[in-house]
Amino acid sequence: MSSAALLSIEGLSVALPTPRGRLLAVDQVDLTLAPGRTLGIVGESGSGKSMLARSVLQLLPKRAEFSGRVLFEGQDLAQLKPEALRRLRGPALAVVFQDPMTSLNPVLSIGTQIVETLQAHTGIASQAASRRAVELLAEVGIPAPEQRLRQYPHQLSGGMRQRVAIAIALSCEPRLLIADEPTTALDVTIQAQILDLLAREQQRRHMAMILITHDLGVVAGRTDEVAVMYAGRVVERAPTPVLFDRMRMPYTEALLAAIPKLDAAPHTRLPAISGRPPDPTRPLPGCSFAPRCGHVDERCLAAKPPLSALDASGGQYACWHPLQPVAVEGA
Amino acid sequence: MQQASGQALLEVENLVVEYAVGGKTVHAISDVSLTVGRGETLGLVGESGCGKSTLGRAVLQLRRPTAGKVIFDGTDLTRLAGEALRLMRPRLQLIFQDPIASLNPRRRIGDIVAEPLLITGVADRAERERRVHEVLVAVGLDPDQTRGRLPHEFSGGQCQRICIARALILEPQLVICDEPVSALDVSIRAQILNLLEDMKGRYGLTLLFIAHDLAVVKAVSDRIAVMYLGRLCEIAPTGQLFAQPAHPYTRLLLDAIPVPDPAVRPALNVPVGEPPSPIAPPTGCRFRTRCPRADALCAEEKPELRPVRGGQFVACHHPLIDSSAPMPANTRPQ
Amino acid sequence: MAALEGQARRGPGVLFFAALAWITLIVLAALCAGMLPMPGPNDMDMLSRRALPGGAHLLGTDSLGRDTFSRLIHGARISLTVGLLAPVIAVLIGGSLGMLAGYFRGRFEILATGGADVLLAFPPLVFALAVTAYLGQSIQNMIFVLGVLGIPAFTRVARAVTLSLSEREFVVAARALGATHARILIRELLPNVALPLLAFFLLAVAVTIVAEGALSFLGLGVPPPAPSWGSMIGEGRESLDIAPWLAFLPSGIMFVTVLSFNLVGDTLRALTDPRASAL
Numbered sequence: 001m002s003s004a005a006l007l008s009i010e011g012l013s014v015a016l017p018t019p020r021g022r023l024l025a026v027d028q029v030d031l032t033l034a035p036g037r038t039l040g041i042v043g044e045s046g047s048g049k050s051m052l053a054r055s056v057l058q059l060l061p062k063r064a065e066f067s068g069r070v071l072f073e074g075q076d077l078a079q080l081k082p083e084a085l086r087r088l089r090g091p092a093l094a095v096v097f098q099d100p101m102t103s104l105n106p107v108l109s110i111g112t113q114i115v116e117t118l119q120a121h122t123g124i125a126s127q128a129a130s131r132r133a134v135e136l137l138a139e140v141g142i143p144a145p146e147q148r149l150r151q152y153p154h155q156l157s158g159g160m161r162q163r164v165a166i167a168i169a170l171s172c173e174p175r176l177l178i179a180d181e182p183t184t185a186l187d188v189t190i191q192a193q194i195l196d197l198l199a200r201e202q203q204r205r206h207m208a209m210i211l212i213t214h215d216l217g218v219v220a221g222r223t224d225e226v227a228v229m230y231a232g233r234v235v236e237r238a239p240t241p242v243l244f245d246r247m248r249m250p251y252t253e254a255l256l257a258a259i260p261k262l263d264a265a266p267h268t269r270l271p272a273i274s275g276r277p278p279d280p281t282r283p284l285p286g287c288s289f290a291p292r293c294g295h296v297d298e299r300c301l302a303a304k305p306p307l308s309a310l311d312a313s314g315g316q317y318a319c320w321h322p323l324q325p326v327a328v329e330g331a
Numbered sequence: 332m333q334q335a336s337g338q339a340l341l342e343v344e345n346l347v348v349e350y351a352v353g354g355k356t357v358h359a360i361s362d363v364s365l366t367v368g369r370g371e372t373l374g375l376v377g378e379s380g381c382g383k384s385t386l387g388r389a390v391l392q393l394r395r396p397t398a399g400k401v402i403f404d405g406t407d408l409t410r411l412a413g414e415a416l417r418l419m420r421p422r423l424q425l426i427f428q429d430p431i432a433s434l435n436p437r438r439r440i441g442d443i444v445a446e447p448l449l450i451t452g453v454a455d456r457a458e459r460e461r462r463v464h465e466v467l468v469a470v471g472l473d474p475d476q477t478r479g480r481l482p483h484e485f486s487g488g489q490c491q492r493i494c495i496a497r498a499l500i501l502e503p504q505l506v507i508c509d510e511p512v513s514a515l516d517v518s519i520r521a522q523i524l525n526l527l528e529d530m531k532g533r534y535g536l537t538l539l540f541i542a543h544d545l546a547v548v549k550a551v552s553d554r555i556a557v558m559y560l561g562r563l564c565e566i567a568p569t570g571q572l573f574a575q576p577a578h579p580y581t582r583l584l585l586d587a588i589p590v591p592d593p594a595v596r597p598a599l600n601v602p603v604g605e606p607p608s609p610i611a612p613p614t615g616c617r618f619r620t621r622c623p624r625a626d627a628l629c630a631e632e633k634p635e636l637r638p639v640r641g642g643q644f645v646a647c648h649h650p651l652i653d654s655s656a657p658m659p660a661n662t663r664p665q
Numbered sequence: 666m667a668a669l670e671g672q673a674r675r676g677p678g679v680l681f682f683a684a685l686a687w688i689t690l691i692v693l694a695a696l697c698a699g700m701l702p703m704p705g706p707n708d709m710d711m712l713s714r715r716a717l718p719g720g721a722h723l724l725g726t727d728s729l730g731r732d733t734f735s736r737l738i739h740g741a742r743i744s745l746t747v748g749l750l751a752p753v754i755a756v757l758i759g760g761s762l763g764m765l766a767g768y769f770r771g772r773f774e775i776l777a778t779g780g781a782d783v784l785l786a787f788p789p790l791v792f793a794l795a796v797t798a799y800l801g802q803s804i805q806n807m808i809f810v811l812g813v814l815g816i817p818a819f820t821r822v823a824r825a826v827t828l829s830l831s832e833r834e835f836v837v838a839a840r841a842l843g844a845t846h847a848r849i850l851i852r853e854l855l856p857n858v859a860l861p862l863l864a865f866f867l868l869a870v871a872v873t874i875v876a877e878g879a880l881s882f883l884g885l886g887v888p889p890p891a892p893s894w895g896s897m898i899g900e901g902r903e904s905l906d907i908a909p910w911l912a913f914l915p916s917g918i919m920f921v922t923v924l925s926f927n928l929v930g931d932t933l934r935a936l937t938d939p940r941a942s943a944l
Contacts, residue, residue, distance in 0.1 A: 044516040157605050158379075187378035188543065190605065192587040214517055217589030241593045256591055258521035260550040266569040269528070270550060272521035276486050391841055420843030433834040437856040446852075447842045497838070 005032040005071075006208050007056065007176060012068035014051050014060060021281040025051040027232035029068075030307065033225075035175065036206040038199075040219030040240070042255075043229035046277050049212045052229070053180045056210075057095055058085055072176070090121040094174035098181040100161035104153040110137075110164050111149030114171055121172045136167040140197060159190035163197065170201060177202070178210045183218070195222055216256055220244060228252050231278045231288035234307055238315030248315065248322035251289045287320070295321050339366040340537045341390065341505055346399035348382070348389050355610045359385040361561040362399075364636075367505070372531065372538040374552030374569070376545055376584070380606055381558040383541045387507045390539070391423055392416060404504065421451055424498035428510035430490035434482035440493055441478030447501045466496045469533065470526060488519035495526065499534055507539045512547060524550055545584055549573060554642070557581050560609060560617040563636060567643035577645035577652050579622050616648065624649045681932045684925035691922055695741040704732040706739040707890045715908040727897075727911050728904055736892035737918055743886075743893045744919070747807050748874040748926075754812030755819050756866050762816070763823025764858060768831055768850060778824065781817035789814050793885050802888045807880065811873050822865050826858045860933075867930030871923040878919055894919045 014026040026048040033039050043049040054060050056070055058077050070077040072093065077085065097103040105113060114133040118124060124132070130149065137145035140163040153161055162182060169177060179198060183191035199222050202209045211223055219226050219240065227237040228249065236249040247253040257271045275292035284290065286301040293300065299320045307318045348360040360382040367373045377383045388394040390401050392408050401408045403423060411419060427433045434443055441463060448459045467474040470492040482490060491511060498506055508527065512520040528551060531538055542548045548555055549569055556566040557578060565578040576582050604621040607613055616634050619625035626649070634646040639653065694701070703723070704710070710722075710730040718725045724733040759781075766777035793810045800806050830836060831854070839849050874894075880886045881895025889896065894915040901912030 044518060159605055187606075188545075189378060189583055189587045192589070195589075215589060216517075216591040220589065220591045220593045221595060244591065244593050255518060258518055259591060260521075260524070260544075260546040262546050262549065262573065262585070262588060262590060264550070266549055266552065267528070268550060270521035270524055272525055273518040274522075276488060277516060277518070393837060393840060417843040417845070420841065425838070425841045427834045427838065429834055433838050435835045435853055435857070438852075446839070446844075450842050450844050450848065494838075497842075501842075 004034055006035040006073060007031075007033040007210075008069075008071040009052075009056070010069040010071065012052065012055055012070065013066070014048070014055055015065040016061065017063055018281065023280045024232055024283055025064075025280060026055065027283075029229075029232075029234050031227060031234065031237070033176070033208050033210065035208050036202075037225065038202060038209045038211060038223045040223035040226040041210060041212045041229060042214065042216055042219055042226060043212075044214050044277055046231070046280055047229040048232035048280075049229050050180055051232075053095070053178050053210065053212055056178060057089065057093060087121075090117060090172040090174065092175050094169035094172070094177050096162070096165050096169050096177065096179045096182045098184050100158060100165045100185075101153065103165050104161055104168075106153050109150055109152055110156075113164075114149075114168055117168050117171050132171070133167075136171055137164070139201070140164070140167045140170075141193070142167075158186050159194065162186060162190075162194055166194070166197065166201070170205070173205065174207065176208045176210070178212070180212045181214070182211075184213070184215075191218075198222075216259060228255070231283075232280065233288065233304075233318060234316075235289070235319070236315070236317045237307070238313065238317075242313045242315050246315075246323075248317035249289075249319045250293050250295055250321075250323060253323060254292075254294075287318075295323075297321070338369065340369045340371075340404055341367040341539070342400075342402040343386075343390065344400040344402065346386070346389060346401065347397045348385050348394060349397045350394075352610075357609050358561050358612055359609060360389065360396075361612070363558070363561070363563050365556055365563065365566060367537055367539055369537055370535065371554065372540055372552045374548035374555040375539060375541045375558060376543060376548050376555060377558035378543055378584075378606060380560065380609055382561045382609070383543075383558050384509055386558070387425065387509045387539065387541050390507060391420075391425055393425075421447065421501040422503050423505045423507070424501070424503040426491075426494055426498050426506060426508045426511045429514050430487055430494050431482060433494050434490060436482055438481075439478065440480055440482070440485075443482075444493065444497050444500060447497060451501060462500055463496075466500045467493075469499070469530065470496045471522075472496070486519075487515050488523060491515060491523055492526065495523075495530065499530060499536075502534055503536070505537045505539065507541065509541045510543065511540075513542065513544070520547070527551065545573075545588055557584070560606060560612050562617055563646060564618065565643070565645045565647075566636070567639075567645075568641070571641060571643050575652050577639050577643060577650040578618075578647050579624055579649075579651060580618050582651060583621070616646075677932050677936070680928055684928035687921060687925045688929065691741055691918075692745060694738050695745050698735075698738045698742055701735075701738065703735045703738070706736045706892045707731060715904060715911070718910070724914060725908075725910060727900060728908075731892075733897075733911065733914055736897060737894070737915060740892040740894045740897060740915065741918070741922075743804060743891065744874050744877055744895075744922070746804060747811060747877045748870050751808045751811035751873050751877075752815055752866055752869040754808065755815030755869060756862060758812075759816035759819025760823045760858070760862050763820040763825075764827045764850060764854060766820065767824040767827025768846070768854065774824070777820060781820040784813070785817045793880055797885050802886065804887055807877060807886055810880075811876055814876075815869055815873065818869065819862070819865065823858060823862060826861050827854055830854055830857055864930050864934035867926050867933065871926035871930065874919060874923050874926070 009029055009031040012026055012029045016023045016025055029052060031039070041049045041052065055066065056077070060066060066078065111130065111133055114136060115126060115129040118129040118132055119126065133149060134145045137148055142148055142160060142163050156164065182198065183194050186194060195218065198209065201207065211219060213219060223240050225237065226240050226243045227234050228251065229235065230251050236243065236247065236252045243252070247256065254273045258273055260270060273292050278284065278288045286303055287305055290296045290300045305318045305320045307316050310316055344364050346360055346363045349356050349358050363386065365373070375383050375386065385394060389396045396409055399409070406419070408416065408419065444463045444466065445459050448462060453459055464474045467477055472489065472492055485493070511527070512523050515523060524547065530536065540548060540551055552569050554566060554568050555572045557564045557580065559580050564580050565572065565576065572581065573585070576585060607620055613620050615631050616625070616629040619629040622629070628648050632648070634648050636644045636646045638644050639650065708731065710726060713722065713726050714730045715728055716722055716726045722732045722734065724737065726732055762777045766774040792814065796806050796810050836849060836853055839853050877886060877893070878895030878898065881893040882899040884899065886895055887893050897915040898912050901915065904911050
């Protein structure tokens with residue numbers, strides 16, 4: 001499997017010095033992604049999911065301590081020289097961030113930003129680049145694309161700006177797109193449109209995609225695999241239908257249960273997860289979820305459970321007492 | 332308008348809020364009327380720009396309405412000013428979206444929670460301390476661990492508990508919750524929602540719950556009002572709204588919500604389009620630019636809220652259901 | 666997450682403490698000037714004019730035989746008094762005006778910022794000349810002139826900080842609780858405005874010391890024979906070729922003092938930046 005993988009993350013750890021101590025943002029993460037597949041990474045704030053994304057792109061803050069390997073098409077990105085890395089970002093790896101207002105340059109016109117990217121990586125003439133920019137804007141569903149070229153980010157709505165950011169990311173036909181909470185800042189009807197756009201483009205271009213979010217609903221219908229992160233570690237990973245069908249790690253189950261459901265009756269009391277997310281500057285010796293878990297025992301407090309081997313359905317989990325798989329009718 | 336048990340606590344009549352931004356007029360709220368009965372939770376949903384947050388502040392007179400009335404327990408708040416308005420304030424409180432920004436970073440929690448008592452002139456120090464202690468326990472915090480600390484020492488969820496404590500210490504009648512859980516982690520949201528329900532029961536509150544997340548609103552509301560670009564689209568008891576929405580925008584909102592179940596395919600027929608700007612809203616029905624059912628009538632005439640049935644009201648010329656449709660099972664009109 | 670991006674916040678460094686030590690030293694020296702074992706600042710020792718440092722005169726004497734060291738310490742009194750009191754006037758008046766302007770907005774803000782702009786546009790030297798011409802030269806008048814000239818800067822700083830705070834939820838929350846304007850200004854806004862104002866105050870002290878020096882150099886300051894660093898530099902000008910230290914010593918001490926106030930003010934400003942404290 002790993003020989004065909006587009007992206008293979010091995011033993012990735014990221015630590016940051018902060019005024020309050022050394023913060024372990026990502027702790028020994030292993031993940032693989034095959035070409036053309038979508039991986040969803042779900043986690044709350046502090047789970048390390050954004051740091052993980054930045055590690056793949058090698059966009060970590062200067063003071064970060066990084067260890068592990070990030071193999072993209074066989075090359076370890078962490079070992080590449082800056083020039084080689086720069087050539088990869090764009091044509092091979094692209095990213096869309098959460099807040100389009102800060103990821104777009106406010107003083108450059110939309111057209112300039114797209115054309116700049118195109119010219120930097122493909123070297124086409126500026127006339128051709130402008131035409132391609134108009135095509136790209138049309139592909140991402142922006143009406144009147146010729147006029148938009150001359151507009152500035154602040155003249156567009158949030159949803160439009162995010163479409164522009166996606167257009168820029170897609171402009172060089174990347175093989176892997178990382179979307180870090182691309183719709184969190186947007187309204188729900190715009191969110192649906194942006195997610196549809198990403199799914200469509202991903203299919204069309206046979207692009208691999210990593211979709212990072214805190215919302216289990218976003219990954220449910222739109223990803224091939226889901227990895228759940230908690231306190232810097234991957235605590236469960238499985239093909240999407242398998243994950244939702246039978247959750248093995250109590251955190252995943254509790255997370256799903258805590259979301260208000262559309263089909264629940266009004267005033268249903270939500271099964272809340274007690275306690276608070278862990279303090280990343282004070283890692284626990286045992287499982288990070290232990291203080292909040294309903295099934296905890298001494299083993300959980302003493303040692304961190306490793307990510308298990310792949311089981312028959314393709315799932316993995318990190319738990320000493322995984323939930324028993326529920327008997328499924330005809331899945 | 333239908334009323335919950337007893338007389339309505341809050342009646343908003345023909346509220347209009349407009350303000351100038353850079354020479355242009357923003358029509359934040361255009362002719363909204365609704366009531367909230369005593370002991371009821373009215374959910375108010377809509378996307379950004381619909382005016383729901385502005386409505387919350389306009390009710391509290393933190394932003395003065397351009398026109399219309401806000402009648403709270405029989406008194407028209409729009410006619411009050413200065414001292415008279417200040418005296419009413421303890422009875423209507425507000426909980427904000429960003430819990431950390433809602434607390435003065437340089438004051439201790441004990442002082443922050445006691446502030447409402449000082450403002451209303453509770454002079455006895457022991458009495459103040461007792462009440463602060465009591466309300467902190469009620470919201471699930473340890474008073475001894477909390478009082479002497481500063482806000483930045485607490486997490487978002489804890490800060491929201493502190494804000495709730497501050498809002499409740501004066502035992503208000505109405506609490507307006509303006510997106511109280513949107514800025515919190517998923518695992519904390521459920522805690523805070525449960526807390527709000529508990530507090531509602533304990534203090535006998537009436538809630539106006541403003542949010543953009545329909546599922547969250549469903550969990551806590553008795554009735555739900557849907558807003559779009561400054562106007563009400565639909566008001567209905569919660570069960571009915573979800574089972575049989577009457578307004579096409581409600582339908583759009585419901586379809587767009589990501590459901591955590593891979594068997595449910597995302598509805599890919601969501602129409603492309605963005606809400607128009609509140610500076611230049613469309614004529615007639617404001618939703619018509621994104622509505623699959625819009626026609627010439629929708630451009631000419633503004634739809635008024637009309638009863639459908641069973642406490643459900645819709646402002647649409649071509650609603651999805653009409654009074655001849657049977658009531659869905661398991662929902663009872665109030 | 667934002668706190669993770671920035672660098673680990675270092676505490677005040679060695680320079681900060683050195684600056685603090687110097688300020689303490691010079692303030693103590695100025696306070697105890699009368700008690701120190703040195704000749705009086707105006708005692709003329711005609712036998713040792715323009716003497717080199719050493720012996721009875723630690724830092725030498727000036728053209729009239731007056732002990733330089735003693736004059737420097739007494740000069741510190743004047744420089745520090747003016748340097749500290751004038752900004753106090755400025756922060757009290759300017760800070761209040763700025764806070765009120767930033768909070769109430771509307772016509773009051775237009776008046777306050779307009780007034781500040783007018784004051785800023787007025788040539789400061791002309792103002793100083795006018796005051797000394799009509800009211801005479803004295804420490805009080807210098808404090809008055811420099812204090813008034815400092816008001817607009819504080820108005821701007823206070824207004825800017827207040828503006829950014831007034832829309833924050835905790836202020837709206839206070840209004841929603843029924844707090845009066847006075848209560849909001851004093852209990853909610855002032856604690857948050859005070860620290861940035863204090864940091865700016867220290868920078869203003871530095872600027873005021875230099876300004877006092879300049880006025881005294883031009884002869885508009887405290888009249889002779891009272892020593893002031895600025896007037897000492899002025900007097901030393903005549904002897905630059907034969908006794909350059911007479912001008913450089915007061916310049917040097919002013920430089921170090923102003924630098925110290927700048928360092929302390931800058932460090933305080935960096936430490937009280939609200940973003941840094943939001944972890």
